Amino acid sequence: MMKPYYEKIDVLKTPYEAFSYTLTPDNGIAAHWHYYMEVIYFKSGCGLIGDGTLETPVEEGQIAVFPPKRIHSIRGKSACSEYLVLKFDPYLFGNAGPGVADFGTLFECAAADPDVPMILTREMLRSAEYGACFEKIIEELQARRYGYSLEIRCRTVSLLLGMIRIWRDQGFDTDRALTLHSDLRRLSAYIYDHAGESLEVEQLAENCHMSYSYFARMFREVYGRSCSEYISYVRVNKVREMLQFTDSDLDYISHDCGFADCSHMIRVFRKSEGITPGKYRKMLSRRTDEDE
Secondary structure, three states, X not given: OOOOEEOOOOOOXXXXXXXXXXXXXXXXXXXXXXXXXXXXEEEEOEEEEEOOOXXXXXXXXXXXXXXXXXXXXXXXXXXXXXXXXXXXXXXXXXXOEOOEOOXXXXXXXXXXXXXXXXXXXXXXXOOOHHHHHHHXXXXXXXXXXXXXXXXXXXXXXXXXXXXXXXXXXXXXXXXHHHHHHHHHXXXXXXXXXXXXXXXXXXXXXXXXXXXXXXXXXHHHHHHOOOHHHHHHHHHHHHXXXXXXXXXXXXXXXXXXXOOOOHHHHHHHHHHHHOOOHHHHXXXXXXXXXXXX
């Protein structure tokens, strides 16, 4: 199996991408991921959506949602399948108005909840307007008439709001999800301040009033890595700071940064930085001498 590739789009220069695409059983989109959001409307035919491990069948009239950093692939199943694609950064929309949180945060929360469907069926959508909305966005982006950017923004907000309402109808508690998300954001400061102490992921999950499994999924959605990896990342950064700005020996640094012992710190630091702490300090010292 090929490793998923990273697809890059500069959302500051190109805040939206929208187009139609035709799939057959012989062509498709290989497993990939990106930092923006992708929403696909299946206009005709049927296909298969993959997550890097399993494939899920999709058919005409359904919508598939791919949050940022989510691995996915697409291939046709019928002789000819047409789908409409919209790519964008949900955080560009900010707050949609009174009583509605920013879309980026809401979709992070939804993506971490296994009970929130990322494939919306025709029964859930209950309207043909979604397909028309996609087609209008594509039309506006291609024609680029006066005010097209505002038109695309309004229709995209309408599309996103419609999906969030569907999820709420399915039981997704947006208020609770946003509270938990806020707790996770504050947790990063706690981890940094207490990096020198024993930090157990299970205890951190309990402090955030989450089950371990939900905490783990939500943490990865928010920070792009597991909680254990994030703790290690913070500790390595603190080691780098102490190597650069203090004369403390390695044993003291390892203890102060929360490692089991000096050998453990050296292994973790070398794996992260490609160099041992001792050599890193010498490298910094040489650079300082050269600058003087």
